[in-house]
Amino acid sequence: MAINETYDNLSGMFVTISLLIIGLVLLVKGADWLVGGASSLAKKVGISALIIGLTIVAFGTSMPELIVNIFASVQNSPEIAIGNVVGSNIANGLLILGISALIFPLVAKSQTVRYEMLFTLSATLLLLILALNWTVNGEMALSRFDGVALLMGFVGFIVYIFRQAKKTHNKTLEKEEGVKEIGVKKSWLMIIGGVVALAVGGKIIVNCAVEIATTLGVSESLIGLTIVAIGTSLPELMTSAVAAYRKNADIAIGNVVGSNIFNILWILGVSSLIRPLPFAEESLFDLVFAIGATILLWLILLLNKKKIGRFWGMAFVITYVVYVVVIIATKKGV
Numbered sequence: 001m002a003i004n005e006t007y008d009n010l011s012g013m014f015v016t017i018s019l020l021i022i023g024l025v026l027l028v029k030g031a032d033w034l035v036g037g038a039s040s041l042a043k044k045v046g047i048s049a050l051i052i053g054l055t056i057v058a059f060g061t062s063m064p065e066l067i068v069n070i071f072a073s074v075q076n077s078p079e080i081a082i083g084n085v086v087g088s089n090i091a092n093g094l095l096i097l098g099i100s101a102l103i104f105p106l107v108a109k110s111q112t113v114r115y116e117m118l119f120t121l122s123a124t125l126l127l128l129i130l131a132l133n134w135t136v137n138g139e140m141a142l143s144r145f146d147g148v149a150l151l152m153g154f155v156g157f158i159v160y161i162f163r164q165a166k167k168t169h170n171k172t173l174e175k176e177e178g179v180k181e182i183g184v185k186k187s188w189l190m191i192i193g194g195v196v197a198l199a200v201g202g203k204i205i206v207n208c209a210v211e212i213a214t215t216l217g218v219s220e221s222l223i224g225l226t227i228v229a230i231g232t233s234l235p236e237l238m239t240s241a242v243a244a245y246r247k248n249a250d251i252a253i254g255n256v257v258g259s260n261i262f263n264i265l266w267i268l269g270v271s272s273l274i275r276p277l278p279f280a281e282e283s284l285f286d287l288v289f290a291i292g293a294t295i296l297l298w299l300i301l302l303l304n305k306k307k308i309g310r311f312w313g314m315a316f317v318i319t320y321v322v323y324v325v326v327i328i329a330t331k332k333g334v
Contacts, residue, residue: 069270115160123157
């Protein structure tokens with residue numbers, strides 16, 4: 001009996017590892033297709049790469065978070081839903097931008113520093129205010145009313161993006177290094193294929209990670225903030241890393257900033273509309289930390305000539321590792 005049980009466990013682990021490898025391959029190829037198609041399309045249709053990064057790329061790489069949160073809301077797992085978004089935003093701002101800057105120093109546009117970063121900080125502060133001031137059955141929670149408020153903020157962001165796109169349309173764009181020009185139809189096929197590959201790959205990885213974590217018996221909050229958040233952030237990681245390797249800072253930074261805004265306003269807005277999401281007090285630390293990480297990134301861009309060099313890239317990665325160690329050490333298991 002023991003031999004059969006051991007064999008079954010080993011077989012299950014082999015299947016899980018195989019699925020993880022498949023998921024990673026899909027993420028790598030999806031990121032490559034998405035960045036290549038989006039960068040080429042930006043040059044072809046006269047829209048800046050930053051706008052493409054803030055919309056198409058950000059939406060595509062946020063698909064795993066959206067899928068996970070919809071399932072978490074339907075299945076009444078609010079800690080997974082909230083932890084996924086907050087954890088993903090922390091991973092995006094520290095781990096992903098940090099790794100991208102280590103690959104190649106990133107220089108942000110003035111527009112990003114002045115407006116998009118402010119939008120990101122405002123969205124995160126709005127989430128904190130809604131969680132603190134609105135309750136469901138006497139407890140802190142994101143209600144359906146809060147979901148509407150978040151979605152209204154998302155509409156405002158989309159309006160802003162289209163206004164920016166209109167300003168840059170048909171204007172001469174700076175030459176993008178490392179961008180291969182391809183046909184418009186092929187660009188869209190690459191974008192769509194990339195989005196599908198990223199979503200499927202991210203979902204596979206998250207499923208495998210959650211299965212392993214659940215077996216170990218840790219809390220849903222910790223699962224959401226770490227394994228699920230990192231898993232659903234892998235598309236952003238691969239996309240921004242590939243963009244940094246190709247020296248396309250607009251896609252690398254725009255992807256992260258856009259994804260963080262999408263995560264809070266769009267994904268949590270939809271999730272709380274499906275079912276009100278109770279907000280645990282212990283999650284306030286993580287949300288405040290996310291706000292602090294956003295302010296840190298903004299200050300560095302303001303004070304360092306809009307540049308994230310390798311020194312700050314390493315500092316971001318180390319800060320993220322310390323954060324993960326702290327929450328693993330402090331959050332209680334099931």
